[in-house]
Amino acid sequence: MLRTPGAVRDAERWTAHNYHPLPVVISSAEGAWLTDVDGKRYLDCLAGYSALNFGHRHPQLIAAAHAQLDRLTLTSRAFIHDQFADFCRELAELCGKDLVLPMNTGAEAVETGIKVARKWGYQVKGVPAGQATIVVADGNFHGRTTTIVSFSTDEDARADFGPYTPGFTIVPYGDLDALTAAIDENTVAVLLEPIQGEQGVVVPPEGYLPGVRQVCTERDVLFIADEIQSGLGRTGKTFACDHEGVVPDMYLLGKALGGGIVPVSAVAANADVLGVLKPGQHGSTFGGNPLACAVAVEVVRLLATGEFQRRSAELGERLRAGLEGLVGKGLVEVRVRGLWAGVDIDPALMSGREACERLMERGILAKDTHGSTIRLAPPLVITEEEIDLAVAALAEVLTA
CATH class of the missing domain: 3.90.1150.10 (Aspartate Aminotransferase, domain 1)
Structure with a gap:
């Protein structure tokens, strides 16, 4: 039967x-x-x-998980464990960034990126308190938290979950002119998927991502690349942004980072961006736990071979x-x-x-x-x- x-x-x-x-x-x-x-x-x-x-x-990842299960699985970030520094250092080096902030899920990484961008806008750029805005693209999929669905254009994901979080401006994906026009003195970041996965693997026009990079630099705005689905080898490069030689200010990573074993996500950026966070301002009980780091560092090493x-x-x-x-x-x-x-x-x-x-x-x-x-x-x-x-x-x- x-x-x-x-x-x-x-x-x-x-x-x-x-x-x-x-x-x-x-x-x-x-x-x-x-x-x-x-x-x-x-x-x-x-x-x-x-x-x-x-x-x-994958044998290398399973072996790392088994070995760590026999030693230590969780401490919380109240203490430092012996897998933490290696993971953060090697992922930072893979990304070409100074610092890594580990979390668990992709949505957590996106929420972290939003919070960091806003804090950077207030403390570094000088945006008036409570006025920070982030430019996003229609057709986006960044997760399903209440804040993230607030700027979704997918009614199945958004409908009946209001009231919605303000502070986001939606522009057509792939339209550099519309994106440029949407940036004003209160814009702190542009948040984009280099390739829109949920929308049907939509690749933007050639030159779009370099154009976004240029306008963000010129207008003192952070370029946040959500590489949670597109990153870590999926597109034939380490990151989808690599296809056009673009380096964002912040990478949002997840999914493959956990090797299909544990949920692992991370934000990677330089110290002038992630450095705005101080103790007690953001965190996660499970983010950066020993088991996650033991697996994820092996993922990074697999990617480092090319x-x-x-x-x-x-x-x-x-x-x-x-x-x-x-x-x-x-x-x-x-x-x-x-x-x-x-x-x-x-x-x-x-x-x-x-x-x-x-x-x-x-x-x-x-x-x-x-x-x-x-x-x-x-x-x-x-x-x-x-x-x-x-x-x-x-x-x-x-x-x-």
Whole structure:
């Protein structure tokens, strides 16, 4: 007797319905492959929204977690532990920044960035108290806290969660003129995703990010890059900003930083920015805990070799070629940067959800977003043959 139907029913019965998962129940995983409770294997083409860039149960990361579990897992930041300095130093060096502030989730990193930018605006730039504003882009996805959804343009994420936090100006994504016009004397930061993941892997026009960097420098405004999904090897570079040689004032990191084992996020910036925080002004009980740091420092060391960035760039070209071959054959458009793709299906054929359900039947797990768009973001350990398998399954779905 199959176990999946009952397990799905139990999940639906006892869980708040804030997600609409595919009807698959995973029990184990390794590398790029998942196995459900009935023994069926699936190729993971979501990778936990980039939290599993290094695949499931990467041996080096698992070994670091096991070793730390036997010694020390939590102290809180009331004390210093022996994994903390190594993690902060090596991540700061990877980012080319002076300092790191560890947190847990991506949303916490974004909230931290907002708080730091406002404090910097008041203490360094001289913005009048309570008047700081931050410019953001429509189509953004930075998390789901009440402050973050206050500047979301996705009504599913925003509706009925007011009253909303003020202090944000929304401009069209990719429109440098609109962004420039929105900056005034009270603007303390521009907060952007270098590539909008939730929106469907939307890559901005060439020259946009360098333009944002330039105007932020000229107008004394912080450029905050939310690289929580796009960073740490996903796009074929360490950071998506690297594709155009752009260095933001602040990196917001998460997801892959925890190696698919523990939630880890961080803010990286120079001392003239993060230095505005003093003891007692911001913190987290679990942020920078020993277990998180032990895993995350190994993530940073994997990235320092450049191997995963190269794999993403090279295999991403194979993914691009396969997907572009399906344009006009059920696909309307594809957008690919490294091993990250937004795939627009002809809405006359099916919705994105329907496409993902049909891919699931063929042993491929992916995630839909916004109508007939699906996202493909396999672990960076995927092989050429596995990429071909995923593309072939999509072709079959489109023509079935």
